[in-house]
Amino acid sequence: MTLKIYLSGEIHTDWREQITQGAEGLDVTFDSPVTDHAASDDCGVIILGAEDNKYWHDHKGAMVNAIRTRKGIADADVVVVRFGEKYKQWNAAFDAGYAAALGKSLIILQQPEHDHALKEVDAAALAVARDPAQVVDILRYVLEGTLPA
Amino acid sequence: MTLKIYLSGEIHTDWREQITQGAEGLDVTFDSPVTDHAASDDCGVIILGAEDNKYWHDHKGAMVNAIRTRKGIADADVVVVRFGEKYKQWNAAFDAGYAAALGKSLIILQQPEHDHALKEVDAAALAVARDPAQVVDILRYVLEGTLPA
Amino acid sequence: MTLKIYLSGEIHTDWREQITQGAEGLDVTFDSPVTDHAASDDCGVIILGAEDNKYWHDHKGAMVNAIRTRKGIADADVVVVRFGEKYKQWNAAFDAGYAAALGKSLIILQQPEHDHALKEVDAAALAVARDPAQVVDILRYVLEGTLPA
Amino acid sequence: MTLKIYLSGEIHTDWREQITQGAEGLDVTFDSPVTDHAASDDCGVIILGAEDNKYWHDHKGAMVNAIRTRKGIADADVVVVRFGEKYKQWNAAFDAGYAAALGKSLIILQQPEHDHALKEVDAAALAVARDPAQVVDILRYVLEGTLPA
């Protein structure tokens, strides 16, 4: 069994690296959105031409990024969505809803202070983890049946 | 043509009433989540028994509410999601993602200060409105072909 | 919002009547399998001709009953599955799995002594109730937003 | 033609080994749930943190196990479900229903004393086998067209 994992959400800490490094040796593949914040914001206008209006500037970029995001979620067996401490992170919650509607196995990675605000998102998940190492432990258990010592 | 509309998101202002009243006479039906905040938070434990742990308290309620939410979105032709000025509102963004993945026509109702934070959500929408009257205008136009004077 | 409910599982107690009577006045419709045990066992051979072999006797009946069961589950918004105190009740668990794969909202009605044996089934459910009145309370809340006093 | 097989159900005998060894040389791949009973029961709390309440202890584990089970069934061409002599085995029947709703080819492996109790499950299957060697014979015939001597 190979698990395809999509790592969605917060892009300011190294949680993706922690998971991909922790999962070395497991039969997994990882995909993510583009995590270069500036590139992600401006990709639309840089490639397709400038916009006077900031709304359409953002829109063009979000549409281009959607090519990657939709593909990543559609192909995934497991979608991990991390909510960080700051910002609205509506795109993370949007991805979680999108993945849930497609029947993907959802793992939410968040701190307890957000439990109440995330209760509807968590209710669609198969696991709520507090740190990246737990996600790795889940992947190892799911693939190999072994638990942390 | 009858349009079934699901009104998701912010529950602290009267935007739902503005839309349903404005749409009187149109061939539409409306559904919404339970908008009684206290009932929505506690429905799980009141019906199914108390939990010591606040996480499971929330979880039981979120699961019961999901019966209504999933049905409302699955049945809808159009899902309107309103983002208010306050709170994380991750359930609103989750509903938007869920609706998008099901191919529903999405209308987002939000103020310009959230444009950047909502750009991925807006990119999945067919309209971004600033006030409830615009949503009514859209419904009237879609159903009857008439535009505001 | 009208909810279509399918009541699957145990056929030896009056739990279906308790739910349908308790739900009077709510915007719900109910379907169930044929709950006449003898008719359910023998419908295949009585209608389509006797079988020497008990296996095919059972098989013909199970196939005819499947016409009703599949329709009932496919049309339902909510599938309630009750596990009683006795018997293997594999058809109840089969219905639960079938409903889960179709994305139906699942309510399991069972006693705590079966919690461990039903943990995989419960994990696919949006509510685990202990008595029929709780199912009625859920339906009322989901449809009308009101909680028991 | 490569057949992907998921082996669901009873975990106390060596039927999986009999099938995988018997099928050596055939163009098949096999997946199974985690069959280490203790790990399977406790994976949720060991990885994600202890629960005071046994129900949630079980629930967390069942949810984590569902990541593997859903993937295994969704990817399979053929789902073999074995019912043993003991226990309720509701998860086995649940998997059978889940697989049936997804249109998977279902092979049930069970003893005749359970024929009546399993008649609805058997009615959704393409074969009812009595021992693992018959499952191997089916796989060999389906893949290579050859029958046992």
Place this chain on the structure above:
Amino acid sequence: MTLKIYLSGEIHTDWREQITQGAEGLDVTFDSPVTDHAASDDCGVIILGAEDNKYWHDHKGAMVNAIRTRKGIADADVVVVRFGEKYKQWNAAFDAGYAAALGKSLIILQQPEHDHALKEVDAAALAVARDPAQVVDILRYVLEGTLPA
């Protein structure tokens, strides 16, 4: 529960009338292909213009008839396919395959001398009946739970 029934296949005897009359009082609706043989053969060229080539003459008619057939099968809960004593009746078997792939409940109505030739079709069915009265008995049982005296 209302059952929508599509009556496919042989058009030279009154089996459809026997079923619809026998089912009076039941909560069923019936659809059928156009059973006027001459109209069915010539509808394409009469409406859309003559063809010199008999192949395209037939083709135009078959395409127009497909509008009705596909709708009838797609909407049905139960598809009854009758195979008569004569002719190739490939359209009947085609409809059966089409219905099976859509997951419809299939009832085959045929005489025993065709059992061997129809074994693959029968294997996809939930009932194989020998006369129209049995189909009526099945519908009554499925809808009302009552068996013939």
Place this chain on the structure above:
Amino acid sequence: MTLKIYLSGEIHTDWREQITQGAEGLDVTFDSPVTDHAASDDCGVIILGAEDNKYWHDHKGAMVNAIRTRKGIADADVVVVRFGEKYKQWNAAFDAGYAAALGKSLIILQQPEHDHALKEVDAAALAVARDPAQVVDILRYVLEGTLPA
């Protein structure tokens, strides 16, 4: 059998009226896009606010119109697409492709001079008609089995 018809394409002649009037008395319902050309072009900016850039002006309108178009096609049993003598009419061909991918029964209404240019579109259709009366004849035949005298 009730047929739901969506009438897509050319908006400069009265072909829709010819069909709806010709079909009086048949068990059909009709939907269409908004056929008021000016309203259709400007609905986006009139309701949601002006755009400096003509591209986004058009875009906003096309998105709002898509709410109606998608609903009309998704609900339809039969999609009739008329190609007129003038203009590019790419939205008509787009609707035809959209309907074909959803498995709708497609009727194309066009003149012979466009046969070659429309051959891929026609190849996905169940009928190619030359005038609206033929479409009415098809609907009458499909619903009632009667042919024009």
Place this chain on the structure above:
Amino acid sequence: MTLKIYLSGEIHTDWREQITQGAEGLDVTFDSPVTDHAASDDCGVIILGAEDNKYWHDHKGAMVNAIRTRKGIADADVVVVRFGEKYKQWNAAFDAGYAAALGKSLIILQQPEHDHALKEVDAAALAVARDPAQVVDILRYVLEGTLPA
């Protein structure tokens, strides 16, 4: 582009060999039902145990064969169905209907004397060929864009 082809239908002539040999060098894979007639008829009882009743003898075999047939059709891009000169061949027409409902590209291989009887089947096909070499020519053209000299 790799095309996966399923070769269904008549098993008494060497048409499959003609196609697979003619297609050597093309980027195609082929699957077929078990074409050993005796094995195909008796596989059910030889593997799973004898039946007194010929109907169930046939049934068990047809069910086992369905494991292969369903997989072959579900995986295919193109389903070729050959109708021979003799026999009812209802399983061929059933496969054609099954493939059509799944949206597979269908090629029918048959002689002109069956054109009228097969008109509904042909109407669902993208090509009607008269000899296996034409099927090879289609595959070569589809994959490489080259036509026979």
Place this chain on the structure above:
Amino acid sequence: MTLKIYLSGEIHTDWREQITQGAEGLDVTFDSPVTDHAASDDCGVIILGAEDNKYWHDHKGAMVNAIRTRKGIADADVVVVRFGEKYKQWNAAFDAGYAAALGKSLIILQQPEHDHALKEVDAAALAVARDPAQVVDILRYVLEGTLPA
């Protein structure tokens, strides 16, 4: 992440070569329709036999080409549709609609003078590009996160 791209539409300029050469080194695969105009027009009659009637001549070819087109679009992650300066190009718009209904990521490649005529098509796209180099830039960004200097 590997992206499968289908390049649909205009066949008279070298835009496909520009994209495939520009994308060298990226993790992409490309498919296209047969772009040999004469072969594409005549493939049906050359392989399957001549037709007196030009309509059926075209029809047979369009059906054979559909085998390739449907496969190419169904397998693609991204469908690029180019509209050229001349001709009706209804097959291009048809492919765009077909791809949109399947939920594919759509990139439209067209000149500004067609913006108004293509507004409904563009409204279903995630990017509207003006030259092939922009399509390459999008693919590189989506796959590698890097933007043009």
